[in-house]
Amino acid sequence: MRRILSASVAVAALTLTACGGSSSGGSPADNPSGPLSGTITVFAAASLTESFTALGRQFESGHPGTTVRFNFGPSSGLATQIVNGAPADVFASASPKNMTQVSDAQAAGRSVVFATNTMEIAVPQGNPAKIDSVDDLARKGVKVVLCAATVPCGATARQVLANAKITVKAVSDEVDVKSTLQKVGLGEADAGVVYVTDVRSAGDEIEGVLIPDAVNASTDYPIATLTGSRNSALAQAFVDYVTSPAGRAELSEAGFTTR
Incomplete structure (x- = not known):
């Protein structure tokens, strides 16, 4: 982490x-x-x-x-x-x-x-849900937020999940990556799959969990x-x-x- x-x-x-x-x-x-x-x-x-x-x-x-x-x-x-x-x-x-x-x-x-750009898992400061890997996104009770599938960040995030062979039902599909990141920062979700650049720009309120190259996706x-x-x-x-x-x-x- x-x-x-x-x-x-x-x-x-x-x-x-x-x-x-x-x-x-x-x-x-x-x-x-x-x-x-x-x-x-x-x-x-x-x-x-x-x-x-x-x-x-x-x-x-x-x-x-x-x-x-x-x-x-x-x-x-x-x-x-x-x-x-x-x-x-x-x-x-x-x-x-x-x-x-x-x-x-x-x-x-x-x-x-x-x-x-490549993808990264964003979690709230302190990582309260203890998300340490992509597989953790499929854990029961974990709230994941994604961009809508029709926008690039959503399509690329779903490619990551497909590559990892896991099924995740998002608690919400957001209009863009900034809205997705905001949900995580506010603690309304345990994790989101966003761009590495957006995790970097978010500051201290967001932590990033790296996605292995073998399952990551880019755009x-x-x-x-x-x-x-x-x-x-x-x-x-x-x-x-x-x-x-x-x-x-x-x-x-x-x-x-x-x-």
Whole structure:
């Protein structure tokens, strides 16, 4: 058993690192059309909340005059909003399936996988139910909370249970990973199966129980600019920043495996 403390913010030196390539802007010399400016809205999976918030601040610091706004939520719900015409510039999904949904609707450009996330068992501080392994989730009387099966964290958690060959009936199916983690933190569940990054960002109120590689599961995170973007240059520059060495460093600090 181990307690994972909140991830630290990426080193300050990274905050001024510019995006790679000419699309990053930064100065008229780098971008013939002039420096980047304006605002973009990024729809991103809930599990990206902490890392993307930090990346947004870093990007804005490196490109004065720009603003990055975020709409965090379940990837499936975000994809549906985009397909239905919600105004957005970038989509970062916790599942290739939801990105495909957007791409098939011709609402996104070419996507690139920028990170991978794996699962971990989250338990309340002190681990009152004494959860020491995946098998303990199937113990009689243990209250387990999961993300809904329709969202990536729920689908990936259920893959872990299938790999472990155990049957678990969740006491509730939550809309996204943050809601699932909140139930655990409040003591309304004995355990939840969430992303390792969310256990890390939760602080002292949550402890993590590692899942063996033999039964663990992971999900890839693709990102793409959206065809309806009204500031495609800024949208592409943000995507470039996420996939840059500075972006990968921030994501790695949060617990993601980067490409």
